[in-house]
Amino acid sequence: MIVFILKASVFQFSLLVFLLALLGLDEFYRMALPQRRGEGRAATVAGACAVFAVFSANPVLPLFALTGLVLAFTLVALFRLQDIKQAAPDVALVLMGFLYVPLLMAHLVLVRSLPHGVSWLFLIMVIVMAGDSAAYYVGSTLGKHRLYPAVSPKKSVEGALGGLSGSVIGAVIAQFTFFPELSIGDCFAAALLLGVLGQLGDLFESLIKRSCGVKDSGSIIPGHGGILDRLDSILFAAPAAYYYALFLFQGRA
Numbered sequence: 001m002i003v004f005i006l007k008a009s010v011f012q013f014s015l016l017v018f019l020l021a022l023l024g025l026d027e028f029y030r031m032a033l034p035q036r037r038g039e040g041r042a043a044t045v046a047g048a049c050a051v052f053a054v055f056s057a058n059p060v061l062p063l064f065a066l067t068g069l070v071l072a073f074t075l076v077a078l079f080r081l082q083d084i085k086q087a088a089p090d091v092a093l094v095l096m097g098f099l100y101v102p103l104l105m106a107h108l109v110l111v112r113s114l115p116h117g118v119s120w121l122f123l124i125m126v127i128v129m130a131g132d133s134a135a136y137y138v139g140s141t142l143g144k145h146r147l148y149p150a151v152s153p154k155k156s157v158e159g160a161l162g163g164l165s166g167s168v169i170g171a172v173i174a175q176f177t178f179f180p181e182l183s184i185g186d187c188f189a190a191a192l193l194l195g196v197l198g199q200l201g202d203l204f205e206s207l208i209k210r211s212c213g214v215k216d217s218g219s220i221i222p223g224h225g226g227i228l229d230r231l232d233s234i235l236f237a238a239p240a241a242y243y244y245a246l247f248l249f250q251g252r253a
Helices: 002-007 010-032 037-055 060-079 084-113 117-142 157-177 184-212 227-252
Strands: 146-148 152-156
Touching: 002 010, 002 117, 010 037, 010 084, 010 184, 010 227, 037 060, 037 084, 060 084, 084 117, 084 227, 117 152, 117 157, 117 184, 117 227, 146 157, 152 157, 152 184, 157 184, 184 227
Parallel strands: none
Antiparallel strands: 146 152
16 A cells, blocks of 8 residues: 555546445445445445546536536435335435545545645554554553443543544654654644544444444455445545645645
């Protein structure tokens, strides 16, 4: 993955994001709409293809793509009516899939397209992974106060705070190794912003799984579950990284 991110062009990287969005959306619809596999497959392909709309020089095209998806799949629900009581929940879940997976994941392509885009991608990974590791070890040794037991019984307040500390340490290490353009203020601000959102992304995916009655989003990664189980934190962190880089970092870099 490191070599691919370093060597791949923006378009090649977008193909990877397309594949991840395809797998992630398929997992989401398998969990959320197991009884509507036909619409789920169609929505998976259409939603993943919408990732490529971010390449357009016209800023209206991504909005056009999202609008087209909304109109198309609301009309599918209208003309393929089965159980009328399930129509609204099913349509809501289809549209939620578009917002949750390709919309958020497309920000990885936008990040790659920025100046220092490769460094920003690695920074996201370092902040999220350092935070995950620190949260696990601090939580397993010092955790006493449950963070959100209804959603994730094993997570603790101590683990969450340890995770944020790990994210900050990871960002500072990044500044001294591969991303010298960051200031110390950037390290703390980006680490706390992405670290908090990464943990919330993890909790949100746990909420989705519990609501759907499944343990893992999939089984594509042995011992880890599915694509969404691996990318849940990054889905929330990537948009924050992009807008931080665009509005707070890029103008003075």
